[in-house]
Amino acid sequence: MAHTSHMVPIGTALPDFSLPDLDQRIYSRDDFADGPGLLVVFACNHCPYVKHIEAALGELVDSLPSMPTVAICTNDASAYPDDAPLRLRDQAIRAGWTFPYLVDEQQHVGRAFRAACTPDFFLYDANLRLAYRGAFDESTPGNGKPLTGNDLRTAVEAVLAGGPVPEPHRPSMGCSIKWRDA
Numbered sequence: 452m453a454h455t456s457h458m459v460p461i462g463t464a465l466p467d468f469s470l471p472d473l474d475q476r477i478y479s480r481d482d483f484a485d486g487p488g489l490l491v492v493f494a495c496n497h498c499p500y501v502k503h504i505e506a507a508l509g510e511l512v513d514s515l516p517s518m519p520t521v522a523i524c525t526n527d528a529s530a531y532p533d534d535a536p537l538r539l540r541d542q543a544i545r546a547g548w549t550f551p552y553l554v555d556e557q558q559h560v561g562r563a564f565r566a567a568c569t570p571d572f573f574l575y576d577a578n579l580r581l582a583y584r585g586a587f588d589e590s591t592p593g594n595g596k597p598l599t600g601n602d603l604r605t606a607v608e609a610v611l612a613g614g615p616v617p618e619p620h621r622p623s624m625g626c627s628i629k630w631r632d633a
Contacts, residue, residue: 455622465579466563470553497533500625505546525561526629585620
């Protein structure tokens with residue numbers, strides 16, 4: 452069953468985080484404090500919704516190089532081995548991702564963002580306030596709609612231009628985050 456994003460309130464501050472990428476380089480909130488904003492994508496390797504958009508996401512991010520981007524995998528890799536770091540590396544190569552892919556092994560960061568599904572997109576403005584949360588576009592596996600990335604592209608372009616992202620924002624849809632039992 453598909454899940455949708457929580458639609459965190461616009462204007463919410465970027466949560467503090469410090470996570471390793473697949474090469475163990477640490478990225479934190481402070482690394483993006485002086486930029487034009489930050490696109491955070493909650494992703495994983497096993498989800499068909501992520502697989503559906505992964506190559507198009509890589510192309511979109513590469514076409515908007517001035518917007519820093521990170522992907523974060525929050526899923527419990529012990530229960531979902533396809534989401535372990537070595538498999539995430541395979542995914543990044545397959546999808547042509549040139550942005551950091553961070554691993555949230557303790558799942559604290561995913562909870563702080565209120566991530567709900569994969570993919571789940573959070574776009575922050577230059578003040579690191581949430582400007583967009585929502586879908587890549589209208590396409591989902593099997594619905595026959597073209598994969599364009601238009602919703603996310605429009606949002607990133609608005610943030611880069613210093614403006615707000617017009618609402619309404621369509622919620623992202625995908626596999627639920629695979630939380631460990633508490």
